[in-house]
Amino acid sequence: MILVTGATGTVGRALVDQLVEAGARVRAVSRRPAEAGLPAGVEVVGADLGDPVAVAGAMQGIERVFLLSSGPEIPEHDGILAKAAATAGVTRLVKLSSGRTGDDAATDPIPTWHRAGEQAVEASGVPWTIVRPLGFMSNALHWAGSIRDHDTVYAAFGQGRIAVVDPRDIAAVAAVALLGEGHDGRTYTLSGSQPLSPGEQTEILAEVLGRPLHYVEVSPEQARSAILDHGVPAELADAIMALRATALESFTSVVYPTVQDVTGSAPRTFAQWAADHAAAFGQALPGRTSPVS
Numbered sequence: 001m002i003l004v005t006g007a008t009g010t011v012g013r014a015l016v017d018q019l020v021e022a023g024a025r026v027r028a029v030s031r032r033p034a035e036a037g038l039p040a041g042v043e044v045v046g047a048d049l050g051d052p053v054a055v056a057g058a059m060q061g062i063e064r065v066f067l068l069s070s071g072p073e074i075p076e077h078d079g080i081l082a083k084a085a086a087t088a089g090v091t092r093l094v095k096l097s098s099g100r101t102g103d104d105a106a107t108d109p110i111p112t113w114h115r116a117g118e119q120a121v122e123a124s125g126v127p128w129t130i131v132r133p134l135g136f137m138s139n140a141l142h143w144a145g146s147i148r149d150h151d152t153v154y155a156a157f158g159q160g161r162i163a164v165v166d167p168r169d170i171a172a173v174a175a176v177a178l179l180g181e182g183h184d185g186r187t188y189t190l191s192g193s194q195p196l197s198p199g200e201q202t203e204i205l206a207e208v209l210g211r212p213l214h215y216v217e218v219s220p221e222q223a224r225s226a227i228l229d230h231g232v233p234a235e236l237a238d239a240i241m242a243l244r245a246t247a248l249e250s251f252t253s254v255v256y257p258t259v260q261d262v263t264g265s266a267p268r269t270f271a272q273w274a275a276d277h278a279a280a281f282g283q284a285l286p287g288r289t290s291p292v293s
């Protein structure tokens, strides 16, 4: 039985689907199990990763664990998960980390949190694999509202490029690490096949959606306000902005062969991701005029 944390989120949900398809038995963790909406046959348990008793309960009878935690609680939650996994006799732990963690010069919050989480996993004594993706293609869904409303992408750091990766490819690497052999003690940095700036992503989205889109560079302050408007706490908003600023560095535009090497399949392109999520960006309304030309 494989325990999947973060199972209702972007990567975890894709992983659950792939594990079920591979015939694995899956137990999923959610704080709201009744609303998890996971495939039939998946056992869903209610647990908060900050609750050691609930996590220990979820770990009973588990052989392998996918560990996904988020935000400032990453060090604490990874510590709780790693300890519970060791106590329960788990034989394999796969942690979702962040590509930036591998940049020794990175001292901003998100790689710092994940570095502490990785250390907890590595100290647990349970055989581990660390998966460190660069930026997710699905971050483009943050632009869905302004694209639907007026065909415009607002984003900061327009000169920066990130070799964005499809969450389904991240899940595929995690699935191989959970189900296959030879991945213990390995750290996999993942990217897509092409570094893209926000303007270049906008062009690809326009092509896929079949209508013109505009890219408007906003200041980091405006981008931060937009994150806060979505209800994100200030500490996390600052951490996200610090991470986004690193798109201006060369680290984020490195293309890694890892998805192909581990899964045997080439990583999906941003155009493929966009085509599969086109509905989220809406259809052009005839006669509508854009406020930005």
Ligand SMILES: NC(=O)c1ccc[n+]([C@@H]2O[C@H](COP(=O)([O-])OP(=O)(O)OC[C@H]3O[C@@H](n4cnc5c(N)ncnc54)[C@H](OP(=O)(O)O)[C@@H]3O)[C@@H](O)[C@H]2O)c1
Pocket: 005, 006, 007, 008, 009, 010, 011, 012, 029, 030, 031, 032, 036, 047, 048, 049, 050, 068, 069, 070, 071, 096, 097, 098, 099, 110, 132, 133, 134, 135, 136, 139
């Ligand atoms: N976005 C990027 O570009 C990027 C790049 C590299 C790495 N990452 C890393 O990816 C991770 C986020 O992955 P994601 O985008 O797939 O997540 P997500 O879509 O934001 O979903 C978060 C998941 O975590 C669960 N969760 C949150 N707090 C919880 C808690 N206290 N107890 C139990 N479950 C909890 C949620 O489950 P319920 O709500 O059902 O409880 C949900 O399934 C973070 O570690 C981030 O640093 C992101």
